Amino acid sequence: MSEKEKPNFDKLKFLFPLILVIVAFAVFANTLDGDFVYDDKRQILKNPLIQDASLYGKALTSDVWAFKGDGSIAASNYYRPTFILWLIFNFQLFGANPFGWHLLNVFLHTGVCLLGFLLLRKWNLDDFTAFGIALLFAVHPVHTESVAWISGSPDLLFGLFLLASVWFADNFAKRYSSETNANHGAKYYLDLIFALVFYAFALGAKEVGILCFPIFALIFARESGKSNAVKLTIPFLICAIIYFIARYFAIGAVSHPTEDAVSLNDMIFTIPAMFVFYLKQTIFPLWLGANHPLRPNGSFDFVNFLVPLIVSIAALALFFFLAKRSFVQKIGLAIFVLTLLPALNASGFMFEQIVHDRYLYFPLFGILMLIVPFFYEICTKFFKEKSRAVFVSLIFFLSIPLVLKTFSYNRVWKTELGLWQDAVKLDPQSAFNWSQLGAILSEEKRTDEAIEAYNNSIDVRPTALAYLGLGRNFLARNQFEEAVFNARIVIEMPREKLNAYTLFQAYELETLALMQNNKSAQAEKSLLQARKSLPIYYAALTEKLAVVLYGQNRKQDALTELESARNQAKVEFLPSSKTVLLRLGMLYLETGNLNEAKKALLEYLKITGSLSDELTASDRKQALELLKKIP
Numbered sequence: 001m002s003e004k005e006k007p008n009f010d011k012l013k014f015l016f017p018l019i020l021v022i023v024a025f026a027v028f029a030n031t032l033d034g035d036f037v038y039d040d041k042r043q044i045l046k047n048p049l050i051q052d053a054s055l056y057g058k059a060l061t062s063d064v065w066a067f068k069g070d071g072s073i074a075a076s077n078y079y080r081p082t083f084i085l086w087l088i089f090n091f092q093l094f095g096a097n098p099f100g101w102h103l104l105n106v107f108l109h110t111g112v113c114l115l116g117f118l119l120l121r122k123w124n125l126d127d128f129t130a131f132g133i134a135l136l137f138a139v140h141p142v143h144t145e146s147v148a149w150i151s152g153s154p155d156l157l158f159g160l161f162l163l164a165s166v167w168f169a170d171n172f173a174k175r176y177s178s179e180t181n182a183n184h185g186a187k188y189y190l191d192l193i194f195a196l197v198f199y200a201f202a203l204g205a206k207e208v209g210i211l212c213f214p215i216f217a218l219i220f221a222r223e224s225g226k227s228n229a230v231k232l233t234i235p236f237l238i239c240a241i242i243y244f245i246a247r248y249f250a251i252g253a254v255s256h257p258t259e260d261a262v263s264l265n266d267m268i269f270t271i272p273a274m275f276v277f278y279l280k281q282t283i284f285p286l287w288l289g290a291n292h293p294l295r296p297n298g299s300f301d302f303v304n305f306l307v308p309l310i311v312s313i314a315a316l317a318l319f320f321f322l323a324k325r326s327f328v329q330k331i332g333l334a335i336f337v338l339t340l341l342p343a344l345n346a347s348g349f350m351f352e353q354i355v356h357d358r359y360l361y362f363p364l365f366g367i368l369m370l371i372v373p374f375f376y377e378i379c380t381k382f383f384k385e386k387s388r389a390v391f392v393s394l395i396f397f398l399s400i401p402l403v404l405k406t407f408s409y410n411r412v413w414k415t416e417l418g419l420w421q422d423a424v425k426l427d428p429q430s431a432f433n434w435s436q437l438g439a440i441l442s443e444e445k446r447t448d449e450a451i452e453a454y455n456n457s458i459d460v461r462p463t464a465l466a467y468l469g470l471g472r473n474f475l476a477r478n479q480f481e482e483a484v485f486n487a488r489i490v491i492e493m494p495r496e497k498l499n500a501y502t503l504f505q506a507y508e509l510e511t512l513a514l515m516q517n518n519k520s521a522q523a524e525k526s527l528l529q530a531r532k533s534l535p536i537y538y539a540a541l542t543e544k545l546a547v548v549l550y551g552q553n554r555k556q557d558a559l560t561e562l563e564s565a566r567n568q569a570k571v572e573f574l575p576s577s578k579t580v581l582l583r584l585g586m587l588y589l590e591t592g593n594l595n596e597a598k599k600a601l602l603e604y605l606k607i608t609g610s611l612s613d614e615l616t617a618s619d620r621k622q623a624l625e626l627l628k629k630i631p
Helices: 005-027 040-045 053-060 081-094 098-122 127-139 141-148 150-177 186-205 207-251 264-283 302-323 327-344 357-414 416-426 431-443 447-460 464-476 480-491 500-516 520-533 535-551 555-564 566-571 575-590 594-607 614-628
Strands: none
Touching: 005 098, 005 127, 005 357, 040 081, 040 098, 040 150, 053 081, 081 098, 081 150, 081 186, 098 127, 098 141, 098 150, 098 357, 127 357, 141 150, 141 357, 150 186, 150 207, 150 357, 186 207, 207 327, 264 302, 264 327, 264 357, 302 327, 302 357, 327 357, 357 416, 416 431, 431 447, 431 464, 447 464, 464 480, 464 500, 480 500, 500 520, 500 535, 520 535, 535 555, 535 566, 535 575, 555 566, 555 575, 566 575, 575 594, 575 614, 594 614
């Protein structure tokens, strides 16, 4: 390259931030017209904790799935108050319109890419190397699950807030090491305060943040030496400990057993294969999906254990070798290892879901920080003056297939039917995938196809979800005995294999089938048994019991039951629990108790005013019509 041409080429670096923002947004722009899919429907559309302002406090002090019960017990191991705040914020802005949710997810990803680039430049990494890292990260198809799926936002929030925390920690480290700041005041500590605040938000976005405080030690060690690094890292360690304690009180344990979890023995023998899976997804992201066919390996197997172990050791040795070359690469290794490590704990996952693309979202940034600078060094060594041109050309060459794959795979996440049809193609031996496909086919009234999907699921591995889905479809076809049979299979499963909400749904299915088959006495017996087994759903089950009693013309008994559940109805989070008040209003009105009818109906409208599901909307309309009949 001539001296005359070189400055023109160098001018390109001033466009890097703009190019990065445009590309990061554009590659995921085709997700904006996507629907709510998978967990979105429950965590957003059926979650009163993010919809009702009076429940925000409960939402921020409970696990993310607390809305499935009455808040008295944890429904999951996930305590993510930052994520809950994000859901509340989005719901206030967009309600049940998915476009806005998707738009902000893409903005989050774009922000992570830009902030990552700026942080690398802040650490004096060459513009072209920093751009190469950020661009490959921006367009990588492994991110689709995190960006195109609204409920994948914890990865984006975690990445953004951790990078922001590192930014301010680096500012503080530089100030601290400067002799001119020996006599500092309160203003001097603002960077440290911001670093801790953003770290707290990162912790609240994803539990993996607990392991990330050593990253700050590396930053402080670079500027102030190892002795000061330990002292300066202590506030971040304390922050992580405080979050851990808050999480303990929120979920009531260090960790709850995962339903259908992987055993400790199987986890140990599966870690190498999981690690190799994530390496493969980094380098060759050809097969992407909501669920992957990797299964736990419980023995000293040559193909499934020894070979992946050798590959893992070799890869880690290479990464540690690269990490010695620069500060940025050391940070890259720390980010990669610390944020991926929890994803290798297979014992915390369900048998068929031990790996997911989304677990690689932020670790990918770390591995690129390790590898890309090394390739730039090679270009510099072999191509001299043309090194930048060769390097940038190489980055764009690598980006093109990644962009095409990402843009194509984004479409899979647009609809739930498309998502699970793709999932069963990738992993046809997944009972979970077939169950999820059966659920969406049921929603679309494609009953015969749904039954086939659920039978496929059971053929692979019998699960409660598959039997429930099968029973619901038999009910839709008025095959009541078959519906009760499948519900009973779930009800009689060992309690350690069921979560409370699944058991509730099984009793609900059995009751509906018995009622529609004119077996109200058996339905009553089932509900009484359910209410005894599931006190956290007392109001929701009582509402169904009242309907059964009313159908037997036992109106006074129905009224008595509803009155007994009135207070509990206000505590439980299920929309059907609130229906107790609607039923009370209807019965009071029917028996001529107009004042009590009005009170119950107004109370129902008050506590359901922020709920957005279709069934509640229909019930609210009915409540308003009934109020018009009261003078």
